[in-house]
Amino acid sequence: PRDLTRPLVTGGAGFIGSALVRLLLARPEVERVVVLDKLTYAGSMERLPENGRHPRITFIRDDVADRETLVHLLDFHGITGVLHLAAESHVDRSIERPDDFITTNILGTACLLDVCRHAGIPLLHCSTDEVYGSITAGLFTEESPLKPSSPYSASKTSADLLCLAAATTYGQDVVITRGTNNYGPRQHPEKLIPRMIQCALRDEPLPVYGSGLQVRDWMHADDHGSGIIAAYLKGTPANAYNLGARCERANLDLVRMILAILGKPESLIRHVTDRPGHDLRYAVDPSKAERELGWMPRAVFERDFTATVHQLARELKG
Numbered sequence: 001p002r003d004l005t006r007p008l009v010t011g012g013a014g015f016i017g018s019a020l021v022r023l024l025l026a027r028p029e030v031e032r033v034v035v036l037d038k039l040t041y042a043g044s045m046e047r048l049p050e051n052g053r054h055p056r057i058t059f060i061r062d063d064v065a066d067r068e069t070l071v072h073l074l075d076f077h078g079i080t081g082v083l084h085l086a087a088e089s090h091v092d093r094s095i096e097r098p099d100d101f102i103t104t105n106i107l108g109t110a111c112l113l114d115v116c117r118h119a120g121i122p123l124l125h126c127s128t129d130e131v132y133g134s135i136t137a138g139l140f141t142e143e144s145p146l147k148p149s150s151p152y153s154a155s156k157t158s159a160d161l162l163c164l165a166a167a168t169t170y171g172q173d174v175v176i177t178r179g180t181n182n183y184g185p186r187q188h189p190e191k192l193i194p195r196m197i198q199c200a201l202r203d204e205p206l207p208v209y210g211s212g213l214q215v216r217d218w219m220h221a222d223d224h225g226s227g228i229i230a231a232y233l234k235g236t237p238a239n240a241y242n243l244g245a246r247c248e249r250a251n252l253d254l255v256r257m258i259l260a261i262l263g264k265p266e267s268l269i270r271h272v273t274d275r276p277g278h279d280l281r282y283a284v285d286p287s288k289a290e291r292e293l294g295w296m297p298r299a300v301f302e303r304d305f306t307a308t309v310h311q312l313a314r315e316l317k318g
């Protein structure tokens with residue numbers, strides 16, 4: 001297995017990154033977690049244990065596209081491997097203005113890849129199931145063609161392909177995860193689940209895109225984190241691993257669940273103009289990760305989704 005003693009987590013002040021940092025801190029072989037995060041509008045130190053001042057966390061505020069900082073910090077902190085999660089992550093923002101998605105997701109990943117190659121350090125790239133585009137029936141495997149639909153997913157696909165190319169061209173030690181949609185605590189209020197909860201708490205209409213029949217496979221952020229760790233430790237170089245929970249739900253069903261959990265009426269649902277290019281269904285086959293990494297999601301959807309809704313409601317009120 002790869003060395004997990006001193007991982008660098010990029011994007012560790014984000015939703016999934018901060019869940020991953022917690023999982024890493026719980027592992028005895030991890031001496032110190034170094035977090036690199038630019039703290040964009042989406043990042044917050046408050047997501048991290050002890051607001052980032054935990055004795056085993058070193059927090060560095062910088063950009064993944066800043067080569068000099070990266071070269072220095074890999075060496076200075078004796079980094080043994082990189083878990084790369086930093087990204088612009090909101091699809092709607094990418095449709096409004098793709099610039100930052102190109103800069104961070106593509107150029108940032110290219111820069112990090114190059115620095116890792118020169119330092120001889122393994123890189124795990126956290127990609128997404130959105131790289132495959134939409135599927136009406138069946139499941140995408142890692143061999144399925146990449147057909148992204150949004151500027152967000154196109155930028156993530158570019159990063160994914162740059163990682164695969166570095167493995168082919170230089171024999172660089174790179175592993176990719178392609179995870180499905182996540183739920184869990186500490187998600188930014190612009191995302192579907194917290195946004196709906198916020199509206200429901202205020203008794204305001206819940207804006208559901210189009211029919212609301214878009215299907216996503218919902219995975220808990222902690223399961224995504226454990227999948228990232230498993231892929232880093234055991235993944236075959238130059239391979240991608242789908243991470244999914246086999247838990248498909250239509251957006252509208254999720255919104256109905258949120259209303260039921262919060263004791264609010266379904267009459268609050270308002271169908272609004274659909275997002276342009278909105279993919280109807282994402283669904284991946286996670287059996288390669290289950291087989292080769294020995295990874296299994298642990299969340300029980302009804303129970304853990306309910307707990308998440310209550311937790312997010314507390315966060316939004318507080």
Ligand code: NAD
Nearest residue numbers: 011013014015016038039040042043063064086087181182
């Ligand atoms: P997030 O937006 O909550 O967090 C992203 C973090 O990256 C933030 O803390 C932000 O400050 C930081 N960041 C942004 N640009 C940066 C830069 N140039 N340099 C350094 N840091 C920067 O996102 P998330 O939902 O936690 O997603 C994390 C990763 O997981 C992303 O790569 C995303 O594509 C991927 N992913 C997310 C989901 C999901 O459901 N949320 C599903 C599959 C894959």
